[in-house]
Amino acid sequence: MDPVSFITDPLAYGFMQRGLVASVLVGIVCAVMGTFVVLKGLAFIGDAVSHATFPGLVIAYIVGAPLYIGGAIAAVATALAIGLVSRRGRLRFDTSVGVLFAGTFAFGVLLFSTIKNYVADLLGYLLGNVLGIRTADLIQLAILGAIVLAVVLLIRKELLFATFDPLGAAASGLPVAFLEYLLLALLGVTIVVSIQAVGIIMVVAMLVTPSATAQLIVVRFGRMMLIAVVIAALSAVSGLYLSFYLNLASGASIVLIETIFFLVALVLGPRTGLLSRAPRAIGQGAS
Amino acid sequence: MTSAPPPRRAAAPAGPIAVAVEGVTVGYDHRPALTDVSLSVTAGSLLAVIGPNGAGKSTLLKLIAGIIKPWTGRLTVLGGPPGSSAGRIAYLPQAEAVDWEFPVTVAEVVMMGRYGRLGFLREPRRRDREVVGQALDKVGMGEATDRQIGALSGGQRRRVFLARAIAAEPDLYLLDEPVTGVDATTQEDLMDVLEGEARAGKTVIATTHDLICAAQRFHQAAFINGRLVAAGPANLVLDQQLLAETYGGHVLVLPGDGGRVIIDDAHHHDQAPSGEHHYHEDSR
Ligand SMILES: Nc1ncnc2c1ncn2[C@@H]1O[C@H](COP(=O)(O)OP(=O)(O)OP(=O)(O)O)[C@@H](O)[C@H]1O
Numbered sequence: 427m428d429p430v431s432f433i434t435d436p437l438a439y440g441f442m443q444r445g446l447v448a449s450v451l452v453g454i455v456c457a458v459m460g461t462f463v464v465l466k467g468l469a470f471i472g473d474a475v476s477h478a479t480f481p482g483l484v485i486a487y488i489v490g491a492p493l494y495i496g497g498a499i500a501a502v503a504t505a506l507a508i509g510l511v512s513r514r515g516r517l518r519f520d521t522s523v524g525v526l527f528a529g530t531f532a533f534g535v536l537l538f539s540t541i542k543n544y545v546a547d548l549l550g551y552l553l554g555n556v557l558g559i560r561t562a563d564l565i566q567l568a569i570l571g572a573i574v575l576a577v578v579l580l581i582r583k584e585l586l587f588a589t590f591d592p593l594g595a596a597a598s599g600l601p602v603a604f605l606e607y608l609l610l611a612l613l614g615v616t617i618v619v620s621i622q623a624v625g626i627i628m629v630v631a632m633l634v635t636p637s638a639t640a641q642l643i644v645v646r647f648g649r650m651m652l653i654a655v656v657i658a659a660l661s662a663v664s665g666l667y668l669s670f671y672l673n674l675a676s677g678a679s680i681v682l683i684e685t686i687f688f689l690v691a692l693v694l695g696p697r698t699g700l701l702s703r704a705p706r707a708i709g710q711g712a713s
Numbered sequence: 714m715t716s717a718p719p720p721r722r723a724a725a726p727a728g729p730i731a732v733a734v735e736g737v738t739v740g741y742d743h744r745p746a747l748t749d750v751s752l753s754v755t756a757g758s759l760l761a762v763i764g765p766n767g768a769g770k771s772t773l774l775k776l777i778a779g780i781i782k783p784w785t786g787r788l789t790v791l792g793g794p795p796g797s798s799a800g801r802i803a804y805l806p807q808a809e810a811v812d813w814e815f816p817v818t819v820a821e822v823v824m825m826g827r828y829g830r831l832g833f834l835r836e837p838r839r840r841d842r843e844v845v846g847q848a849l850d851k852v853g854m855g856e857a858t859d860r861q862i863g864a865l866s867g868g869q870r871r872r873v874f875l876a877r878a879i880a881a882e883p884d885l886y887l888l889d890e891p892v893t894g895v896d897a898t899t900q901e902d903l904m905d906v907l908e909g910e911a912r913a914g915k916t917v918i919a920t921t922h923d924l925i926c927a928a929q930r931f932h933q934a935a936f937i938n939g940r941l942v943a944a945g946p947a948n949l950v951l952d953q954q955l956l957a958e959t960y961g962g963h964v965l966v967l968p969g970d971g972g973r974v975i976i977d978d979a980h981h982h983d984q985a986p987s988g989e990h991h992y993h994e995d996s997r
């Protein structure tokens with residue numbers, strides 16, 4: 427097969443077109459949000475929020491409401507609840523998140539177990555099935571994704587200031603608490619948008635891996651975000667082709683390619699490159 | 714008022730009141746950190762806030778900056794309630810409050826000082842970049858604009874943050890340990906910058922652990938230890954009894970050229986006697 431038809435053949439299929447658009451979009455939105463997730467150390471929260479969407483999805487399924495709505499309500503509510511707990515709570519932060527995380531997911535599993543028949547749709551939400559996305563879903567995804575991107579890019583400098591130096595930002599008049607809740611709400615929306623593509627369990631990788639890779643390569647915020655976006659888009663496209671030709675799970679393929687990018691940057695990266703250290707460090711890093 | 718002997722060092726200009734704190738109590742999680750503090754600072758002052766660790770110095774600055782709200786009492790900052798004039802205030806956080814691993818360059822950090830003036834949705838313009846460059850030159854960091862903030866030494870980071878405060882072109886500087894960890898020459902340079910700002914009518918309130926610096930380079934001093942122990946001209950810092958009261962009775966100032974201060978840290982400030990002295994230049 428010649429290289430051109432290798433690229434173009436899959437595009438003859440509508441599901442592949444939709445899948446490509448959706449996964450590239452999800453990759454970009456996740457990479458942009460992920461830059462803040464990585465810098466603020468919100469990876470665990472991202473994982474918690476994505477698991478917390480499960481009961482929302484199941485309830486929406488049971489009552490026949492749009493799954494996006496159910497998931498979005500659960501995600502944003504959990505994200506804001508975590509924000510509240512972190513500001514008011516007396517427990518260690520990761521402890522409270524762990525409690526919320528497991529509790530909400532257990533509730534989802536409990537509800538799920540009351541559904542009589544095997545439900546392929548819901549399993550798809552656990553593991554992602556971007557090639558099965560319908561046009562209507564794609565439109566919702568595009569709108570929500572565009573909103574997240576627009577908000578983040580518009581208030582980029584304020585979010586940057588508030589993340590880097592919250593006290594200094596508050597003193598200069600920025601509504602730091604509001605920005606923090608806004609960021610969490612946007613994270614919730616991002617996660618819901620991404621679940622269709624990679625599933626509840628792997629969303630956190632989409633959020634964290636491209637930005638973490640970028641952080642190994644550059645030391646400037648703007649460039650970090652840009653590189654994360656490029657990595658995410660490349661991974662989305664190559665992951666889908668891999669999944670198309672080898673008949674592999676699409677979400678897992680995308681995440682694995684992102685992971686490979688990360689490992690390559692870890693080994694070769696100018697900042698942390700294991701190769702630039704003593705030989706012993708390579709042996710430890712590779713094992 | 715008694716007839717005033719000539720003050721021994723640069724007195725504060727008797728300008729309008731920049732900051733007025735009246736009977737303020739504030740703390741964290743129901744535990745007060747400052748109790749019933751009253752303090753007024755005239756515009757153009759250079760005020761050192763001194764006291765032991767945990768005394769509430771940072772808390773006082775956060776209070777004036779509007780980052781935390783008083784439980785009781787009243788606070789007027791630049792003529793309004795705290796927070797109402799955020800664009801005219803520059804706050805420099807204690808070094809521990811900042812994430813130094815963050816991927817921002819020196820120039821980007823200093824540009825943050827402009828955000829309060831820029832407002833939402835506005836991108837920095839040429840004038841902002843000029844101000845940033847000048848501020849960096851003022852603190853002697855003009856060569857380092859593209860370096861990552863975490864790649865600087867502790868003293869260089871302090872300089873950059875001071876440049877950020879300068880770039881904000883504020884009327885009120887709130888500086889939490891601006892010279893901690895900087896070398897002696899840099900400290901002198903930074904104090905020169907602050908002195909210049911005070912002379913230009915800006916108000917500078919800075920916490921410090923360097924009592925000699927407080928005595929020599931500041932106009933006034935406020936002694937804090939969970940409450941206001943005393944406030945007055947900066948040479949009060951050499952007052953044995955006040956130091957004893959603030960630091961818990963184990964401070965020794967050796968008089969002489971510039972003085973030397975020895976603080977015995979073995980005991981601490983929890984048994985400081987109560988009672989509050991207000992020293993005024995015209996009553997001593
Ligand atoms: N974020 C916080 N949460 C809870 N308690 C706090 C917080 N910040 C300060 N405190 C408490 O308030 C008191 C005053 O703290 P503050 O930071 O104002 O002290 P400080 O005088 O600046 O000390 P240092 O010289 O160590 O900087 C301390 O007892 C401290 O334990």
Ligand SMILES: [Mg+2]
Binds near residue numbers: 770771772889
């Ligand atoms: Mg402090």
